[in-house]
Amino acid sequence: MKLLKQLLTILIVGLLLCACGSQSIESKKNKKETPVRIANDSLAYEIIIIDPGFTAYLNTISQPEGFYNQSYLEARNRVWVTIWNQRVQNPRQFRQDIYKNNITYQATVNYGYAVNYKLFNYFLFAQRKYKMTLGGGFRANRIN
Numbered sequence: 790m791k792l793l794k795q796l797l798t799i800l801i802v803g804l805l806l807c808a809c810g811s812q813s814i815e816s817k818k819n820k821k822e823t824p825v826r827i828a829n830d831s832l833a834y835e836i837i838i839i840d841p842g843f844t845a846y847l848n849t850i851s852q853p854e855g856f857y858n859q860s861y862l863e864a865r866n867r868v869w870v871t872i873w874n875q876r877v878q879n880p881r882q883f884r885q886d887i888y889k890n891n892i893t894y895q896a897t898v899n900y901g902y903a904v905n906y907k908l909f910n911y912f913l914f915a916q917r918k919y920k921m922t923l924g925g926g927f928r929a930n931r932i933n
Contacts, residue, residue: 822841822842822843822844822845823844824837824838824839824844825837825838825843825844825847825907825911826838827903827904827907827908827911828904829900829901829903829904834893834898834900834904836892836904836907836908838907838911840911840914840915840918842914842918843911843914846910846914847907847910847914851910851913851914852910854902854903854906857906857909859901859902859905862902862905862906862908862909863896863905865909865912866894866905866908866909866912867894867896868923868924869909869912869923869924870892870894870908872923872924873888873892873912873923874891874892876888877889877890877891878891884919887915887919887921892908894908
C-alpha cells in the first residue's frame, strides 16, 4: 500500500511537471510577434515590417503619435529612404540581410501621418538594432 502511494505521488508530480512545461511552451508560441503593417489604403501604399522586436519598440520605446508633426516626419523619411535605397542598390558594400527591399516614397505624395510615423520609427529602430546610421543629422541610440 505504501509503495502504491509513493508511485501515485511520483506519477502526479510527473504529470504536473509535464503540464507546466507544455503550458510554458504554448505561451511562448502565442507570444509570437505579429508584423507591423504600414499602409494608406486610399493610396494603395503598403509596407509590412517583420523585423523581430519592432512591434515592442513601437509600443514601448518610441515617442507617442503626435510627438512629431507630419512635416518633420516627412523630411526625415525622405532623407532616410534615399539612403536606405542607395544601400539596397549596393549589396556588396552593405548587409543584404538588412537592406533587402527598395522603399518607394515620393516627396509629392501625402502618405498621411500614420504611414510617416511608423516608417520614421522603423528607421529609428533599425538604426538602433543594427548599430548603423542613416545620416541626415540624426544619430539613434542603441537598443539594449
